[in-house]
Amino acid sequence: xxxxxxxxxxxxxxxxxxxxxxxxxxxxxxxxxxxxxxxxxxxxxxxxxxxxxxxxxxxxxxxxxxxxxxxxxxxxxxxxxxxxxxxxxxxxxxxxxxxxxxxxxxxxxxxxxxxxxxxxxxxxxxxxxxxxxxxxxxxxxxxxxxxxxxxxxxxxxxxxxxxxxxxxxxxxxxxxxxxxxxxxxxxxxxxxxxxxxxxxxxxxxxxxx
Amino acid sequence: xxxxxxxxxxxxxxxxxxxxxxxxxxxxxxxxxxxxxxxxxxxxxxxxxxxxxxxxxxxxxxxxxxxxxxxxxxxxxxxxxxxxxxxxxxxxxxxxxxxxxxxxxxxxxxxxxxxxxxxxxxxxxxxxxxxxxxxxxxxxxxxxxxxxxxxxxxxxxxxxxxxxxxxxxxxxxxxxxxxxxxxxxxxxxxxxxxxxxxxxxxxxxxxxx
Numbered sequence: 001x002x003x004x005x006x007x008x009x010x011x012x013x014x015x016x017x018x019x020x021x022x023x024x025x026x027x028x029x030x031x032x033x034x035x036x037x038x039x040x041x042x043x044x045x046x047x048x049x050x051x052x053x054x055x056x057x058x059x060x061x062x063x064x065x066x067x068x069x070x071x072x073x074x075x076x077x078x079x080x081x082x083x084x085x086x087x088x089x090x091x092x093x094x095x096x097x098x099x100x101x102x103x104x105x106x107x108x109x110x111x112x113x114x115x116x117x118x119x120x121x122x123x124x125x126x127x128x129x130x131x132x133x134x135x136x137x138x139x140x141x142x143x144x145x146x147x148x149x150x151x152x153x154x155x156x157x158x159x160x161x162x163x164x165x166x167x168x169x170x171x172x173x174x175x176x177x178x179x180x181x182x183x184x185x186x187x188x189x190x191x192x193x194x195x196x197x198x199x200x201x202x203x204x205x206x207x208x209x
Numbered sequence: 210x211x212x213x214x215x216x217x218x219x220x221x222x223x224x225x226x227x228x229x230x231x232x233x234x235x236x237x238x239x240x241x242x243x244x245x246x247x248x249x250x251x252x253x254x255x256x257x258x259x260x261x262x263x264x265x266x267x268x269x270x271x272x273x274x275x276x277x278x279x280x281x282x283x284x285x286x287x288x289x290x291x292x293x294x295x296x297x298x299x300x301x302x303x304x305x306x307x308x309x310x311x312x313x314x315x316x317x318x319x320x321x322x323x324x325x326x327x328x329x330x331x332x333x334x335x336x337x338x339x340x341x342x343x344x345x346x347x348x349x350x351x352x353x354x355x356x357x358x359x360x361x362x363x364x365x366x367x368x369x370x371x372x373x374x375x376x377x378x379x380x381x382x383x384x385x386x387x388x389x390x391x392x393x394x395x396x397x398x399x400x401x402x403x404x405x406x407x408x409x410x411x412x413x414x415x416x417x418x
Binding site: 003125127128130131134157160161163164166167168169170171180181183184185187188189191192193196199202203205206207 | 212334336337339340343366369370372373375376377378379380389390392393394396397398400401402405408411412414415416
């Protein structure tokens, strides 16, 4: 009997680009050994430094379509003509072993996950502290032309419009505070009664049975 | 506009006696200024040091019955011939002001709260680390006769049997860790999107509207 046996959960971090999601995700993976990153399957070509099974599972169109038809994806989508999807099996295996799985997906993928695995899903939306700051970060990042920044702001507005579909919201005005808040969410979700599968046997023993 | 405006929540801490619930509750009230303690109404006589409106609202049987019929209680029960109930109004006022309200009630009161205010409710069950330790604490506390301890263990078993009706479970084998876990739960619940009422206006502004 292992009191601490538990079922993992799927953590989705979504935000408009420029809100600091990627920094938070990288930090969480380094700071918390309980997490693994979800690896997507994709039909796009492998780039130089990418590693099969770590960055992506690279599959051809035919194989992707078979997997989609067989219901082997938790979510999938087309982006710039290439297909991307989250294979269900490795996620399910990780959750069963008590590992938590981090996802970097948008609101559309999140909606699909919610339909297929609601109980295992924890959705966190990261908001920028202000419109001015979001614009500043987008400008700084790309040193883009005015038109590109305007288009990105419009895209950010589209993403932000889905904030209310998430379970938790973090306003990222201070990285240290955002990290602390994310840690609290993770710690609390691990304390959820229904994830603490080891307690069933523990409570029997506690009751002298 | 106040970005940090939020709706409070009701935190129920339940456990068998001897699991450390009272120590945790006292610590939380001192350590976290966001919390107020729920004050019950009761028909029992006021004792020497008790303060009306702080320890209890002391009411007579007739008044209690009126309140019960008018639906003014979130939960109520009879204990040793006296009636006890949680008046709805002060709790509702606290929640609306963004204060969190701590309850020290058993599983029966918790079930009633869940029927009447599910969205505002956060249920935490505190388990002792082992049967031996629970027995040791009950013996130490009361220096009771063998029969009394046996009866209390039976009562504890009854309470523990409801552990699965709670949202979170803390195994109290180390006070500092239990405090940290409770803090994480509180912090996470405050980050729940639906409690962060100030975000609605904030997001409008963020979208340039």
